[in-house]
Amino acid sequence: MGTLGAILKHPVDIYPLLKLRMAAKHAEKQIPPEPHWAFCYSMLHRVSRSFALVIQQLGTELRNAVCIFYLVLRALDTVEDDTSIPTDVKVPILLAFHRHIYDRDWHFSCGTKDYKVLMDQFHNVSTAFLELGEGYQEAIEDITKKMGAGMAKFILKEVESIDDYDEYCHYVAGLVGLGLSKLFHASGLEDLAPDSLSNSMGLFLQKTNIIRDYLEDINEIPKSRMFWPREIWSKYVNKLEDLKYEENSVKAVQCLNDMVTNALIHMDDTLKYLSELRDPAIFRFCAIPQIMAIGTLAMCYNNVDVFRGVVKMRRGLTAQVIHQTKTMADVYGAFFDFSCMLKSKQQPTPAAVLVLSVSENGSFMYKAVTFFAKMPVDNSDPNAVKTLSRLEAAQKSCRESGALNKRKSYMIRNEPRYIPVLVSFS
Ligand code: D61
Ligand code: MG
Numbered sequence: 033m034g035t036l037g038a039i040l041k042h043p044v045d046i047y048p049l050l051k052l053r054m055a056a057k058h059a060e061k062q063i064p065p066e067p068h069w070a071f072c073y074s075m076l077h078r079v080s081r082s083f084a085l086v087i088q089q090l091g092t093e094l095r096n097a098v099c100i101f102y103l104v105l106r107a108l109d110t111v112e113d114d115t116s117i118p119t120d121v122k123v124p125i126l127l128a129f130h131r132h133i134y135d136r137d138w139h140f141s142c143g144t145k146d147y148k149v150l151m152d153q154f155h156n157v158s159t160a161f162l163e164l165g166e167g168y169q170e171a172i173e174d175i176t177k178k179m180g181a182g183m184a185k186f187i188l189k190e191v192e193s194i195d196d197y198d199e200y201c202h203y204v205a206g207l208v209g210l211g212l213s214k215l216f217h218a219s220g221l222e223d224l225a226p227d228s229l230s231n232s233m234g235l236f237l238q239k240t241n242i243i244r245d246y247l248e249d250i251n252e253i254p255k256s257r258m259f260w261p262r263e264i265w266s267k268y269v270n271k272l273e274d275l276k277y278e279e280n281s282v283k284a285v286q287c288l289n290d291m292v293t294n295a296l297i298h299m300d301d302t303l304k305y306l307s308e309l310r311d312p313a314i315f316r317f318c319a320i321p322q323i324m325a326i327g328t329l330a331m332c333y334n335n336v337d338v339f340r341g342v343v344k345m346r347r348g349l350t351a352q353v354i355h356q357t358k359t360m361a362d363v364y365g366a367f368f369d370f371s372c373m374l375k376s377k378q379q380p381t382p383a384a385v386l387v388l389s390v391s392e393n394g395s396f397m398y399k400a401v402t403f404f405a406k407m408p409v410d411n412s413d414p415n416a417v418k419t420l421s422r423l424e425a426a427q428k429s430c431r432e433s434g435a436l437n438k439r440k441s442y443m444i445r446n447e448p449r450y451i452p453v454l455v456s457f458s
Contacts (some may be wrong), residue, residue, distance in 0.1 A: 038346055045348025048355035052085070055354075059088035071156040072099055078146040079106055082324065085354060086317045094219045094314070096160070097168040101211060103157045104133050104176055107150055109204070110143040112183045115255040117142055119187055126184040130177035133161055167218035175211035179203055190262070194294065197261035198235065201242070205234030212318075221311040229308075232301030233318065239295040240325040243288070243332055247276060248342055264290050276339045284339050286414055292333045292374075293415045296422040299326070303367065303429055307360055316357055323353050323366045330373040334413070361435035368430040371423040378416055 039045055056077075063073040076099050077084045087098050108129045111122060125132075125140060132138040136155045143151055150157075161169065182203025191197050209230035216222035242249075242259045249257040250273050258272050265272050268280075268287040275284040302322050309315045327345050332338050345353075356362055413419075430436055 038348055042346070042348045045346075045351060048351035049348055051355050052351040055085060055088070059085065062088065068156040068159040069096075071153060072103055072160050075103060075146070075150050075153075075157075079103075079150060082321065082350070086320050090313050090317055091219070091221075093165075094215065094221070097164055097172075097215050097219075098212070098317075100157060100161050100164060100168075101172050101175075101208075101215065103150065104161065104172055105179065105208065106147070107154055107157065108176060108180055108183070110147040110151055111140065112187070112204075113257070114142045115252060115257065123184045123187055126180040126187070129180045130173050133158055133173065133176060136162075165218070168215060171211055171214040171218060175207050175214075179207050182207070191259055192262045194261050194263050197259070197263075197294075200259065201235045201238040202231055205238030206231035207234065209234035216311075216314055221314060222309060225305055225308065229301045229305040232298040233305050233322070236295060236298040236302050237321055237325050239291075239298070240328050240332075243291050243295065244328055244338065244343060246288075246338055247340070250276060260287075260291060264294065281336050281339070285334055285336050288332065288338055289334055289413050289419065290415050292329050293419040293422065295329060296419065296426070299367065299422070299426040300429060303363065303426070306363055307433075312358070315360075319357050319363050320354055323357055323363065323370075324350065326367055326370045327353065330370040330377075333374050333419075334377045359435075360433070364430040364433045364435040368427050368436055371427050371430075375420065375423050378413070378420060 039049070059073075059077075063070050076087065080102065083102060087095060087102065090098060108126065111117065111125050111129070114122075136158045138158070139152070139154065141148065141151055161172065164172075182200070186196075186200050186203070189196070191200050209232070210227055212233075213222070213225040213227075213230040217224040246260065249259065256273065260272055262272075265275065265287050267290070268283040269275055274280050275287060306315065306319050306322065309318060324345060327349070328343070331343050331345065335343055337343050353366070357366070
């Protein structure tokens with residue numbers, strides 16, 4: 033369904049999408065004139081739509097540091113992800129990448145499309161990197177070194193146990209969280225967050241990606257990319273790729289629910305990390321991807337479509353999340369509501385269709401309206417009890433924040449305007 037179709041189906045998306053387009057336009061005007069910086073910011077938009085917009089709303093000094101941090105790690109990841117590079121060529125580059133970022137003459141061509149352009153003109157990123165303050169350069173080099181070493185280790189090693197899975201996600205995303213906390217601290221705008229919380233911020237995002245991208249990764253040419261831990265999938269099938277075959281759907285969905293339940297472990301740390309941030313721009317930069325993640329997990333849970341194609345939050349809803357997320361109350365509200373959504377997929381027969389309503393003050397909430405389910409979900413799901421307990425633990429923290437009640441009060445005073453935004457569950 034084209035964007036126009038989606039908008040007609042979801043008129044509530046129009047305003048946030050317009051705001052998003054204006055923000056993107058505004059961002060373009062902020063691109064520094066120097067050619068190497070212009071390259072970096074245009075590249076940022078081309079290789080990461082979701083992070084580019086939230087990075088743009090950071091203050092100038094921090095924005096430049098985070099932009100380069102992103103492009104350096106995206107280039108490193110392009111080497112890791114290119115399954116056509118032989119291991120004996122790839123591993124030395126991953127291990128030495130933290131030195132290459134200082135060398136404008138270093139060049140290694142790999143990846144496809146925009147990622148290839150990033151690699152071929154990487155000297156622009158090195159030039160900009162060398163203009164950053166000392167503190168920022170040290171943080172970026174330190175994380176690049178550790179991530180390269182971690183990626184190299186897992187080029188030669190399969191993700192077997194759940195500990196391996198957590199270790200791999202630490203190397204490719206947890207370390208990004210640690211690095212960002214260092215950059216926030218170096219900017220003087222935030223205290224240095226505990227590593228455990230910074231790490232969980234990365235694991236929640238990376239595990240959501242690994243779950244959502246199962247089919248794309250297993251079908252990767254020339255070699256499958258496999259990140260789901262054997263310790264989990266071997267309880268349901270004999271080979272990871274068996275999950276994609278129609279005849280294994282029931283087992284596949286149970287395995288999917290097991291993976292989602294594992295990702296929910298990191299919700300509490302994520303809420304704690306966000307609740308301790310002070311700077312509004314840094315808060316939004318950190319909060320928006322996390323809300324996208326819990327929303328994506330709610331869509332993936334119990335959804336056999338994960339094994340048929342990529343399940344993605346539609347652009348209009350993404351625009352709303354970006355538009356609506358300003359305070360911790362919005363975060364508690366969103367986590368509470370998406371947890372409701374996930375829980376409603378557990379109820380035996382009726383599955384829920386959610387109607388999104390916006391109250392006068394613009395904060396949004398969900399109300400479950402029951403319809404007969406296309407695919408009733410039996411709570412004989414082996415992990416249903418564990419899933420429920422983790423959801424209710426997170427909802428308890430949201431309730432105890434008092435922010436929900438604050439939110440609720442708006443509801444009582446001003447009847448919300450109902451604008452149906454159907455989020456279909458299967
Ligand atoms: C606060 C705000 C943003 C955060 C955060 C805390 C903690 C962690 C992260 C962002 C990173 C989340 C990564 C989730 C997406 N997964 C990937 O991009 C995978 O590649 C991982 C290695 C390269 C990481 C690059 C990165 C990503 C986001 C950043 C950043 C660097 C620097 C600053 C801000 C955000 C995935 O790549 C998918 C792809 O190739 O497109 C993979 O290969 O597994
Ligand atoms: Mg990768």
